[in-house]
Amino acid sequence: MTRRAGAPALVAALVLGLTSCSIVPTSSPTVPITQAPARPVQDVGVPALPPARDATPEEVVRGFIDAAASSAPGRPVAKEYLTPEAAAAWSDAGAITIISSGYATVASESGSVEVTAGRVGTIDERGIFTVAGTDVFSYDFPLVEVDGEWRISDPPDGLVILETDFQRLFDPVEAYFLDPTMQRLVPDPRYLIGGEAQPTALVNRLIEGPSAALALGVRNPLAGARLARTVVVEDQVARVDLTGLDIDANTPLRELSAQLVWSLTGLDGQRIRSVVITLDGEPLPLDDVPVEQTTDDWPAFDPDATPLETVGHYLDDGALHTADDGAPAPGPAGTGRYGLASAAVSADVRNGELTFLAGVRPEPGGATLLAGPYGGELAPVLSGATLSAPTVAATRPEVWVVRDGTDVVRVPAGGTPQAVSAPTLAGLGRAEVIELSPDGTRLAVVVDGPLGRRLHVGTVVRSEEGGVAIRDLPGVAPTLSPVVDVAWRSNGQLWVLAGDPGEETPYSLGVDGWGLAALGTSGLPDEPTSLGAAPGRDPLVVAGNRLWQWSRGTWRTLLRGQEPLTGSAPFYPL
Missing domain, CATH: 2.120.10.30 (TolB, C-terminal domain)
Structure with missing residues (x-):
């Protein structure tokens, strides 16, 4: 007997009970999420739109949340919704709070706008997700007039984006580490922004190590290594050049190779077929292993291998x-x-x-x-x-x-x-x-x-x-x-x-x-x-x-x- 929908009744009741006319029911709670580093140079997805002339406070706040879904470095369009002082102080490099698509906005007489939505969880700077409870996200956006236009004077730290935008911009990927026997790969889910920098970001996440919750239960053959240069993908071949490793008889090079190959070839949007791994520009000293490695070279490490022919x-x-x-x-x-x-x-x-x-x-x-x-x-x-x-x-x-x-x-x-x-x-x-x-x-x-x-x-x-x-x-x-x-x-x-x-x-x-x-x-x-x-x-x-x-x-x-x-x-x- 015996890594996703269904919103809590509490969230539904709170959202539906609000008086804003811009409520759309949602079936899932919200997530605070922090930006994974190593973003692509190009923007991904729908271009962000600057504030419309004579936009209402609610429209400014909604526009700011929409603009946060851009992957452009620094999110310059989002800053256009802020006062000059707030734009200078605000950074998108912290936490990203993901809220449900059916969030509500309520403007007060003072000009502030309260945003209320369900909360899904948090993803930290390494792309690690932590699910939230059944509590509700709420933030009061203060606005002031700047040259006759409403602007946000105190935005929340990091980003607030919709769950649907998060799903569009970020890819769920598996960062693999080794079980204590060093014989099987263990998935550690991460969420990385799409684009050509994603393979580099994933390898950096592997080098940094597993999530805190998993760290004591797995091993990391890449511990101590560094990337000598960005990961390049050409003709479905990813090239990973490492540095910082002192090779001796006990260095787990086979396990390290399996870890990189299974992780990188699992990036759905990258179409990586094989991986070339070098150390300071030289091939790894591995016998009977081709220069271009595939998962077929490391079948024993298959993270979801099961005994052959077993039946229920x-x-x-x-x-x-x-x-x-x-x-x-x-x-x-x-x-x-x-x-x-x-x-x-x-x-x-x-x-x-x-x-x-x-x-x-x-x-x-x-x-x-x-x-x-x-x-x-x-x-x-x-x-x-x-x-x-x-x-x-x-x-x-x-x-x-x-x-x-x-x-x-x-x-x-x-x-x-x-x-x-x-x-x-x-x-x-x-x-x-x-x-x-x-x-x-x-x-x-x-x-x-x-x-x-x-x-x-x-x-x-x-x-x-x-x-x-x-x-x-x-x-x-x-x-x-x-x-x-x-x-x-x-x-x-x-x-x-x-x-x-x-x-x-x-x-x-x-x-x-x-x-x-x-x-x-x-x-x-x-x-x-x-x-x-x-x-x-x-x-x-x-x-x-x-x-x-x-x-x-x-x-x-x-x-x-x-x-x-x-x-x-x-x-x-x-």
Whole structure:
């Protein structure tokens, strides 16, 4: 069991309650965002328009917000909406506050204009997004007359732009770092302005390192390096010349190469096919690696690699089944002997062989976690008053559960249970669902707290001494509640079931909370109540106690042309 739309009712009520005639309803909250550096020389998008003659205070404020959506360095047109003193002092290099398209403006008798809108989150100077809560953005723009024309005398720090303009100007990109084993790439979402400088900006973001939330859970082979010159893209080949690295036998050049190649070739708007990496103008000393590197040269680092040929599993009347044909899984778990209510399976990443099975069995007054080889005998390894559905990652043969709502426990295959430090969890509420990301670097948690069942995502931090902790647990979908279930569609995207009983809907969103979007229930006879997903696999849901599979925008039965299979708690082995 198991990086974006839907505005909070609070925001909708506040916006619709305002008296301005320029209100347009919105379905998403607002985001404060800071400008990513290294902007392109050319302007991108719709040219900004200067103030119209005899513009009203409201028109001046709206014009200023529209002009902020220009990518011209310094945004000179936006400054035309300011008084000379304000224009000299104002800078667009700070935070960018993104507000919903349906913002309201209300002019006062004194000449000021109050802008009110929903808030989506913040993106800092490195392009890192932080989702906001359900609060409302509000700013009172003071205006004065300059030569008979209204001008803003005290603009907010940084920029205020519309969410639609932000989406038009900025591209979501993945900056990849390495998991602690240095074997798999981990996405760290960034938002960079479009244009020819984007590859250079992305490499600089990689060199600067991961976001604060992810930093303790990943490694950065590019740490200490610098760009000797800007990244040039010609004939779909990006050329990256580094400096500042002292090469020795321990320098992770292969990992560094995979990091750059996967990150740069993932820039959708750049059409980069291959990457040439040099150090002070000389090729990297790598054996058996071509000068022009592609992702085909680094397949083992694929950030969303999954075990080959694994199929979905589910439970029916306590027995484990496979979702390809509904047949019982091998061994006693497939016969129903253990009476499992939920389960998880690990696979060998080298050949896709299913190796480790863990399942939760309800007991009178509690629950027991059973574990053992896939297809073999299972043994009790952990008990509690309650146990969450187990979860596994593709990088380690171990299973995680939450015991009694607050104690996160990991059980290595063949090992003994070990506590996972999660100091912020108890203060949030009771953990009902946990899901490790396939790369094992993040943990999604559905917490039942004072504000209802909300979704949180923390970073898994592993110490050299063997201890494991969850760093923070920020909320990533504040407008969704109650959250019923969560699964990882990829290492950078979550699928979520949310809604009141009888109104549950599947959503997708980025791991940072950006891009929340409803997916729809077309093809389902009832609302979905349980979810299973994995990279490269069609997500599964349970609706009406039957299993359904996502296919090209709709839900269908697992076996085409046949009745849906009965079952619960679907999942994919990892």
